[in-house]
Amino acid sequence: MSAPTRVLGQPRAGSSSRALLVAAPIAALLAVVPLVVPPYGAILLAYGLVMAIGALGFNLLLGYTGLLSFGHSAYFGVGAYSVALMVKYLRVGSMELFLLGAIVGSVIVTAVFGIVCVRYTRIFFGILTLALSQVLWSLAFKFFWVTGGTDGLRVPTPSLFGGLVTGAGDKTVFMSHAYYYYVLILFGACVALMWVIVNSPFGMALQAIRDNETRAEFVGVRIWRYRWVAFLVSGVFTGLAGALWVPLNGLTTPDIMHWTFSGELVFMTVLGGFRSFAGPVVGAIVFNYLKTYAVGYTVYWQLVLGVVLVTLVLSLPTGIVGSAEKLLARFQRSRP
Amino acid sequence: MSLLVTKDLVKWFGDTHAVDHVDFSVKPSEVLALIGSNGAGKTTLVNLISGLIRPDGGRILFRDRDVTHQSVHGRIKAGIARSFQLVNLFDQLTALDNVALTIFSREGKTTHLATFASADSAVWDEASEILRLFGLEAKARMLAGGVSQGERKLLDVAVAYALRPKLLFLDEPTSGVSTREKAPIMDTITSVVRSTGISAAIIEHDMDVVFNYSDRIVAMHQGTILADGTPDEIRRNETVITTLIGTTGAP
Numbered sequence: 394m395s396a397p398t399r400v401l402g403q404p405r406a407g408s409s410s411r412a413l414l415v416a417a418p419i420a421a422l423l424a425v426v427p428l429v430v431p432p433y434g435a436i437l438l439a440y441g442l443v444m445a446i447g448a449l450g451f452n453l454l455l456g457y458t459g460l461l462s463f464g465h466s467a468y469f470g471v472g473a474y475s476v477a478l479m480v481k482y483l484r485v486g487s488m489e490l491f492l493l494g495a496i497v498g499s500v501i502v503t504a505v506f507g508i509v510c511v512r513y514t515r516i517f518f519g520i521l522t523l524a525l526s527q528v529l530w531s532l533a534f535k536f537f538w539v540t541g542g543t544d545g546l547r548v549p550t551p552s553l554f555g556g557l558v559t560g561a562g563d564k565t566v567f568m569s570h571a572y573y574y575y576v577l578i579l580f581g582a583c584v585a586l587m588w589v590i591v592n593s594p595f596g597m598a599l600q601a602i603r604d605n606e607t608r609a610e611f612v613g614v615r616i617w618r619y620r621w622v623a624f625l626v627s628g629v630f631t632g633l634a635g636a637l638w639v640p641l642n643g644l645t646t647p648d649i650m651h652w653t654f655s656g657e658l659v660f661m662t663v664l665g666g667f668r669s670f671a672g673p674v675v676g677a678i679v680f681n682y683l684k685t686y687a688v689g690y691t692v693y694w695q696l697v698l699g700v701v702l703v704t705l706v707l708s709l710p711t712g713i714v715g716s717a718e719k720l721l722a723r724f725q726r727s728r729p
Numbered sequence: 730m731s732l733l734v735t736k737d738l739v740k741w742f743g744d745t746h747a748v749d750h751v752d753f754s755v756k757p758s759e760v761l762a763l764i765g766s767n768g769a770g771k772t773t774l775v776n777l778i779s780g781l782i783r784p785d786g787g788r789i790l791f792r793d794r795d796v797t798h799q800s801v802h803g804r805i806k807a808g809i810a811r812s813f814q815l816v817n818l819f820d821q822l823t824a825l826d827n828v829a830l831t832i833f834s835r836e837g838k839t840t841h842l843a844t845f846a847s848a849d850s851a852v853w854d855e856a857s858e859i860l861r862l863f864g865l866e867a868k869a870r871m872l873a874g875g876v877s878q879g880e881r882k883l884l885d886v887a888v889a890y891a892l893r894p895k896l897l898f899l900d901e902p903t904s905g906v907s908t909r910e911k912a913p914i915m916d917t918i919t920s921v922v923r924s925t926g927i928s929a930a931i932i933e934h935d936m937d938v939v940f941n942y943s944d945r946i947v948a949m950h951q952g953t954i955l956a957d958g959t960p961d962e963i964r965r966n967e968t969v970i971t972t973l974i975g976t977t978g979a980p
Contacts, residue, residue, distance in 0.1 A: 405928060408753065408847070409845065418890070433895075449859045462805070486931075504901040541734075570807060589842070589843055589844075590842050590843075590849065591839055592845050592846060593842050593843065593844055593845060593846055594830075594833040594838045594841045594843055594844070594846045594849070595839055596841075596842075596846070597822075597826065597829075597830045597833065597839070597841040597846050598830065598833070598839040600819070600821065600822060601819045601822065601830050602921060604818075604819040604820055604821050605817055605818065605819050605820070607781075607817060608813070608817040608818065608819065608888075609777070609814075609819075610801050610802075611781075611801060611805070611810070611813075611817075611889075612805075612830065612834045612892065613802055613805045613834040613835060613892065614832075614834050614839060615802055624840075626842075681878065
């Protein structure tokens with residue numbers, strides 16, 4: 394039996410073209426969703442795509458750098474509150490300005506938190522990220538004259554593409570069509586950007602740090618610096634997801650900064666499979682449906698999610714995508 | 730004229746003098762063997778020179794520049810590279826990826842986020858060439874964690890070599906491999922080292938390897954240098970024979 398092989402960065406016949414071949418039909422399918430499903434279905438999928446952006450960012454740390462953050466709710470919350478505070482204090486209604494504000498906000502917060510966290514690994518890193526996110530949660534909770542406290546802050550329907558598309562009229566139609574496509578475009582851009590990052594020399598360096606920190610240092614990789622940049626990129630992706638989420642939800646409250654929301658991001662990523670690029674995306678979308686329907690059917694929805702997570706970890710440790718890849722490989726081997 | 734000099738180098742671990750006022754040197758283009766029993770201070774000395782640990786006293790001069798307080802990164806830039814006693818590779822990456830990543834790092838390209846690593850054909854060509862030099866071209870696409878122990882040892886050296894160092898420290902490059910594999914591994918390593926004119930300092934316990942492949946031998950004992958000389962001089966050194974080799978017969 395030959396040893397396992399895995400080709401990461403070296404030249405190979407059209408790895409990106411193969412990814413495009415997979416992505417193109419999925420993109421086409423996602424593009425027709427608002428035309429063929431009821432508005433609620435499209436809005437639900439828009440939530441899933443937004444979470445997928447957040448999970449994609451989260452997995453740059455977990456899957457590619459080997460750092461498990463329990464504090465990504467902080468950056469999601471920073472994105473969402475940046476938008477809400479721009480509405481409250483600057484009377485801004487443009488989605489592009491919201492995104493800009495969310496990126497600036499999450500860069501600042503992630504840069505500072507990253508300096509504190511990236512010197513540590515394993516449980517110390519996890520606890521530090523959790524503790525810092527809880528600091529932001531308590532600020533959002535207690536500074537009610539700024540953040541609205543538990544009532545949160547409302548965010549009206551934004552205008553898109555520099556005011557070319559406005560939210561006047563039926564909000565459901567706007568969210569299930571114009572806003573859905575807006576989210577889809579940004580989702581596509583984020584997936585493409587993350588694909589480039591993880592396949593860049595920088596992405597290889599992150600995987601080297603994940604595999605063997607000491608050796609990475611002895612081939613000249615500056616560990617803390619690379620971890621910090623990964624932390625920053627990861628936080629900004631999650632912040633962007635927060636900014637896209639808040640107009641969909643119409644309201645932001647401190648709940649999204651609570652550590653339990655960080656746990657949901659971990660859940661999504663493990664569900665899809667953190668060892669594969671597409672895993673967090675699939676996991677986020679599936680989790681979103683799972684949670685929505687579990688909440689709709691039973692008050693014990695957390696029990697349902699808990700059972701799913703335990704079953705998953707025990708029976709499919711590589712997640713949905715990892716297991717699908719294994720099945721596909723087995724099928725290909727069994728073919729004559 | 731020495732490539733590397735340590736002056737009065739000291740490292741304590743509690744009450745133990747792991748390295749005790751050591752004056753050590755490596756000359757350009759030589760293959761030096763560092764011998765001694767377990768706990769003699771060989772690996773500690775290499776750890777101090779490579780920057781893994783900090784000395785409690787003394788100085789390290791590399792190409793006449795004081796690198797005592799330089800970071801690991803600074804020493805790599807200066808031209809010092811090392812392999813490890815316990816093989817230290819990126820096991821989830823292929824053999825070719827291991828070497829290519831090192832080249833990307835050497836060239837300062839690991840800061841590039843927005844370019845595909847696969848597009849840089851010069852790096853991959855060089856990585857393939859290095860694997861060929863070490864006889865590992867057939868293993869290029871295998872995970873580093875999936876190749877044999879002897880091949881892992883060679884890959885460990887190939888990764889360090891990919892930094893294009895001027896001085897290469899190899900910590901027991903033949904430990905954990907069969908007797909039959911030792912000579913081919915050392916033949917490959919010394920052939921690459923000698924053909925490129927770099928210096929190598931090899932920590933080794935196998936006296937056949939030490940006497941067959943080195944130009945000079947430094948013997949350490951209890952944190953100090955016991956003897957320093959050519960293989961013939963060390964063969965005839967009674968102190969070394971009684972303290973380290975354990976027999977009065979020439980090895």
